[in-house]
Amino acid sequence: MVTQPEALQSAQPLLSRKPEAVYLVSTMELSRIERELDALPQAEMVVGLGGGMALDFAKFICWKRGGEPVLVPGAASVDAAVCLAIAVRERSRVRYVGEVLARQIICDFELMLAAPLRLNRAGIGDILSIHTALYDWRLAAERGKAKFAPDIAAAAYGLLEKLEQNASEIHQVSERGLRFLMEAFAEENALCIDAGSSRPEEGSEHFFAYAVEQATGRAFVHGELVCLGVVLMSRLQGNQPERALRLIENVGVSFQPVQLGLSRRQLEEVLLHLRRFSEEENLVWSVVNEAQITPAVIEKLLAGLVFA
Numbered sequence: 001m002v003t004q005p006e007a008l009q010s011a012q013p014l015l016s017r018k019p020e021a022v023y024l025v026s027t028m029e030l031s032r033i034e035r036e037l038d039a040l041p042q043a044e045m046v047v048g049l050g051g052g053m054a055l056d057f058a059k060f061i062c063w064k065r066g067g068e069p070v071l072v073p074g075a076a077s078v079d080a081a082v083c084l085a086i087a088v089r090e091r092s093r094v095r096y097v098g099e100v101l102a103r104q105i106i107c108d109f110e111l112m113l114a115a116p117l118r119l120n121r122a123g124i125g126d127i128l129s130i131h132t133a134l135y136d137w138r139l140a141a142e143r144g145k146a147k148f149a150p151d152i153a154a155a156a157y158g159l160l161e162k163l164e165q166n167a168s169e170i171h172q173v174s175e176r177g178l179r180f181l182m183e184a185f186a187e188e189n190a191l192c193i194d195a196g197s198s199r200p201e202e203g204s205e206h207f208f209a210y211a212v213e214q215a216t217g218r219a220f221v222h223g224e225l226v227c228l229g230v231v232l233m234s235r236l237q238g239n240q241p242e243r244a245l246r247l248i249e250n251v252g253v254s255f256q257p258v259q260l261g262l263s264r265r266q267l268e269e270v271l272l273h274l275r276r277f278s279e280e281e282n283l284v285w286s287v288v289n290e291a292q293i294t295p296a297v298i299e300k301l302l303a304g305l306v307f308a
Helices: 005-014 030-039 052-065 109-113 117-128 130-142 150-165 167-172 175-195 204-216 222-237 241-251 264-272 274-280 295-301
Strands: 047-050 070-073 086-090 093-097
Touching: 005 047, 005 109, 030 052, 030 086, 047 052, 052 070, 052 086, 093 204, 109 175, 117 130, 117 150, 117 167, 117 175, 117 222, 117 241, 130 150, 130 204, 130 222, 130 241, 150 167, 150 175, 167 175, 167 241, 204 222, 204 264, 204 274, 222 241, 222 295, 264 274, 264 295
Parallel strands: 047 070
Antiparallel strands: 086 093
16 A cells, blocks of 8 residues: 555544555655656555655556556545546656556545545635646647647536536535535546646646646646646736636635645746746747746736735
8 A cells, every 4th residue: 555644544444354454655856756667566456545745656657567556545636546647746746657457446525534634625726727737838829839639628617617616615625615615626537648748737837836836856746736727827818817816715725825825936937947948848838938927027927825
């Protein structure tokens, strides 16, 4: 079992028997997990229990050794359970490697409801990102940088509308709200497979999040940082930023810089160099590639945000 301390503690009463071996994951830094993989015992079944790191490392083991993991999300905080790719880090830069299909994804709502409210509410990030990602995808197609699929985009937009309809349930962290998020993750992933890329749900908002992680060397609650990215990038796009902000606030996601431990200076630096970061990382075309992000523009993007 690959897990994390809090998730393991919550799951103890639900386990019918103890795992043969337990590995507590604390990082997805590629150089480290490659070393630690060698020290792990062989197993007939690998179970990932907890947040994104636990699920991704369980997938990593099966990618390297063969097999299909059983994934048990400890919260609805991220879409890692349904994604085939594995998110790793190289010197704090996000990389996606491999493809692994889970044998089973088990959503135990008793377990998920025991997680901090903050984590479950953050799950909207990987659905709300559709708002800015579709804009970037359409923009890239107009510039001859991508092939746009209207039917897939329309289906993704439908998920965004359903997210708004379920905002109250997600804010309450009800079983109905968690069930919606997990099913929406699965639908979204299916659309990405149909599109042949993550364009239906990943764009400049995720690129901003990757840039923040690289600049700070820190790990964040993924959905919270992505929500901040949606606010900033929808403002840069001129793409109904008030709609995105209203939904985030209605759900109660912790997205303000002060809540994430980000200073104004840090965000100014990230935004000022975001285009260069995107180009150096060879990220797909987005608003970042053509918008002029000057100090005056940054002032407008950060307006109303709360800093320490």
